[in-house]
Amino acid sequence: MSVWSDGQGNWPRLNSTLSRVLAALLGALIATVLLTLCITLWWPFGDAVEQIFAGGVFFFVFWAGFFYWALLAKGGLQAWRRMLLLMASLTLINAVHFVGG
Amino acid sequence: MQQATHKTLYNTHSWIGIWCGILLFVVTFSGLPAMFAHELEVWQSPTLSQLHSVDSTQLDSVVADAKANGFDYADYFIVPELERGFVQLVHFEEGQEPDIRYYDASTQQPLEIGHSDMAHVLEHLHTDLHLPSPVGRYVVGLAGMAMLLSIIAGILIHVKWRKEFVMLRPKRSWRLLLTDHHKLLGLWTLPFAFILAFSGTILGLLGLVSPLLAVAKFDGDVDKAVAAVVGPQAEVSGTAASRLSLDALQQQALSIQPELDVHFIHVTADGDANGLVKFSGNHVEKLSNLQNVTLQLTNGELVHQSDAAERGPFQRIFAAVTPLHFVMFGDIMLKAFYALSTLALSLMIVTGNMIWLAKLDAPHKAARAKPHPLARFTLGICAGLVSACAALICASTWLQGMAQQAALEEGTFWLVWVLALALAFSPLTLRRQLSLHLNGASALLLLTLLGDGIINGRWLWHAPLLTVGVHIGLLAMAAMLAFAAALLARMQANSERQPQRHEGFSADSSPA
Numbered sequence: 001m002s003v004w005s006d007g008q009g010n011w012p013r014l015n016s017t018l019s020r021v022l023a024a025l026l027g028a029l030i031a032t033v034l035l036t037l038c039i040t041l042w043w044p045f046g047d048a049v050e051q052i053f054a055g056g057v058f059f060f061v062f063w064a065g066f067f068y069w070a071l072l073a074k075g076g077l078q079a080w081r082r083m084l085l086l087m088a089s090l091t092l093i094n095a096v097h098f099v100g101g
Numbered sequence: 102m103q104q105a106t107h108k109t110l111y112n113t114h115s116w117i118g119i120w121c122g123i124l125l126f127v128v129t130f131s132g133l134p135a136m137f138a139h140e141l142e143v144w145q146s147p148t149l150s151q152l153h154s155v156d157s158t159q160l161d162s163v164v165a166d167a168k169a170n171g172f173d174y175a176d177y178f179i180v181p182e183l184e185r186g187f188v189q190l191v192h193f194e195e196g197q198e199p200d201i202r203y204y205d206a207s208t209q210q211p212l213e214i215g216h217s218d219m220a221h222v223l224e225h226l227h228t229d230l231h232l233p234s235p236v237g238r239y240v241v242g243l244a245g246m247a248m249l250l251s252i253i254a255g256i257l258i259h260v261k262w263r264k265e266f267v268m269l270r271p272k273r274s275w276r277l278l279l280t281d282h283h284k285l286l287g288l289w290t291l292p293f294a295f296i297l298a299f300s301g302t303i304l305g306l307l308g309l310v311s312p313l314l315a316v317a318k319f320d321g322d323v324d325k326a327v328a329a330v331v332g333p334q335a336e337v338s339g340t341a342a343s344r345l346s347l348d349a350l351q352q353q354a355l356s357i358q359p360e361l362d363v364h365f366i367h368v369t370a371d372g373d374a375n376g377l378v379k380f381s382g383n384h385v386e387k388l389s390n391l392q393n394v395t396l397q398l399t400n401g402e403l404v405h406q407s408d409a410a411e412r413g414p415f416q417r418i419f420a421a422v423t424p425l426h427f428v429m430f431g432d433i434m435l436k437a438f439y440a441l442s443t444l445a446l447s448l449m450i451v452t453g454n455m456i457w458l459a460k461l462d463a464p465h466k467a468a469r470a471k472p473h474p475l476a477r478f479t480l481g482i483c484a485g486l487v488s489a490c491a492a493l494i495c496a497s498t499w500l501q502g503m504a505q506q507a508a509l510e511e512g513t514f515w516l517v518w519v520l521a522l523a524l525a526f527s528p529l530t531l532r533r534q535l536s537l538h539l540n541g542a543s544a545l546l547l548l549t550l551l552g553d554g555i556i557n558g559r560w561l562w563h564a565p566l567l568t569v570g571v572h573i574g575l576l577a578m579a580a581m582l583a584f585a586a587a588l589l590a591r592m593q594a595n596s597e598r599q600p601q602r603h604e605g606f607s608a609d610s611s612p613a
Binding site for chain 1: 106109113246250253302307310313316317318326412415416418419
């Protein structure tokens with residue numbers, strides 16, 4: 001048992017409403033930052049200026065979308081799972097670009 | 102929609118309103134004078150308001166006169182406000198007051214424009230809440246984001262929107278009346294609110310994500326990214342060189358981009374061999390304010406140009422954001438429509454808070470002993486802002502000609518706002534306070550017209566066109582405030598006759 005787990009496979013703090021709200025605010029923001037970077041790096045059309053606007057102009061629309069995706073989860077754990085899934089996938093895609101040069 | 106989803110969205114909509122409602126009101130309501138900042142800037146100066154529009158001016162004469170009179174800077178802006186008949190020269194120095202000079206565009210003679218700063222006080226409230234840069238802009242951007250999140254949840258939870266478009270039940274409970282108003286105002290202003298939230302958030306928060314975008318495409322160099330969009334800054338060589346005529350350079354810029362409507366001219370490193378001049382402004386036909394041409398000062402060689410209206414879709418969207426947000430297109434009727442929508446949106450935000458307060462009282466079915474702190478803050482800040490704006494506009498006419506006018510105006514604005522907030526926590530009933538604010542602000546606006554006539558000799562029936570427009574706007578606003586005060590008094594009388602009608606709502610617990 002710890003402050004996070006009750007020893008029976010439950011994580012009451014991580015599954016709380018506060019945790020869900022944090023996932024919606026913070027997790028969604030980090031995921032959005034990674035998505036913005038991803039779009040800017042991979043956008044195939046136009047010059048560098050067009051590519052930075054492709055990533056930047058709809059930044060907050062993605063944030064809003066991820067915010068509600070996290071908030072509409074059943075609990076904090078599911079909200080964080082959703083955000084972490086996004087973060088992991090987007091980090092991988094960004095890493096491919098940076099590693100691939 | 103599942104009940105749990107609906108509940109989550111409803112709660113999100115409510116909590117965003119509770120936490121950000123007052124900030125959203127301040128940002129939204131202050132957008133009204135900010136929208137007319139250019140008109141107010143001209144109106145606040147009796148000298149500027151007498152000028153007539155011209156088709157062209159001689160920039161070289163203006164700059165030569167300014168330089169002969171101490172405006173000896175290598176880096177400065179020229180703002181040719183030809184439609185208003187004047188030219189502005191501005192030099193910014195970090196940590197110092199900007200040096201701003203005004204010239205008559207037709208005679209190229211310097212103008213003494215007075216000391217009023219009313220328009221800037223109101224404009225800065227909207228753009229950065231008078232907070233240090235760039236914190237204020239980010240806070241305003243986050244308010245836009247909150248509005249966007251609230252709009253999304255609001256759309257999703259109101260499933261009977263066809264019915265709600267026309268539903269108003271004035272004879273039912275107070276809470277239903279508030280709810281109907283909130284939904285009606287929200288639905289009718291939805292496209293407008295969405296445009297404002299969308300464009301406002303981009304303007305406020307793009308600076309926050311720009312380092313990230315620079316990392317992706319410009320090796321983390323934000324200056325390089327900015328230069329790619331708006332053109333480079335001059336690198337001073339130290340070698341003195343004479344420049345070409347600014348009028349000739351402007352002609353050259355217009356030959357490169359004939360659709361450019363020049364609003365700003367930025368001269369950097371004037372007198373240096375590497376000096377540059379950037380002409381920027383709007384597209385004359387398309388919705389874009391990201392048009393610019395940068396030329397070498399010494400030989401007129403093209404250094405950079407950006408024609409966002411002809412670029413990719415994302416640049417075109419970004420270029421349309423500022424004109425969309427500040428109504429830099431269409432005619433005065435469109436601005437009037439924006440102004441009315443801004444008022445409706447502000448009212449919708451306040452009704453949101455009031456619904457929550459009425460709901461809070463509902464289980465008790467009796468008047469609260471003391472008003473809820475949110476009710477006090479909502480009244481003090483929101484109604485206080487309306488009074489403070491009216492007091493500032495009024496002060497600007499009555500203090501005309503005083504050397505300390507700008508400081509006194511700003512002092513009046515903050516003093517009235519702080520007093521309103523302090524008053525909200527006094528024993529005086531909130532309903533009485535609201536009545537005081539509405540009647541007071543209305544009277545101050547009427548007093549402004551009187552002051553403008555007595556001090557500046559500008560009466561509604563005998564004044565330049567722009568002044569007449571401002572007077573009509575102030576009269577309309579005064580009438581609306583007086584009407585709201587009369588409505589409030591009538592409701593008060595009704596509630597005294599039929600106390601049961603205001604079930605779950607204390608006359609003192611909410612601002613109306």
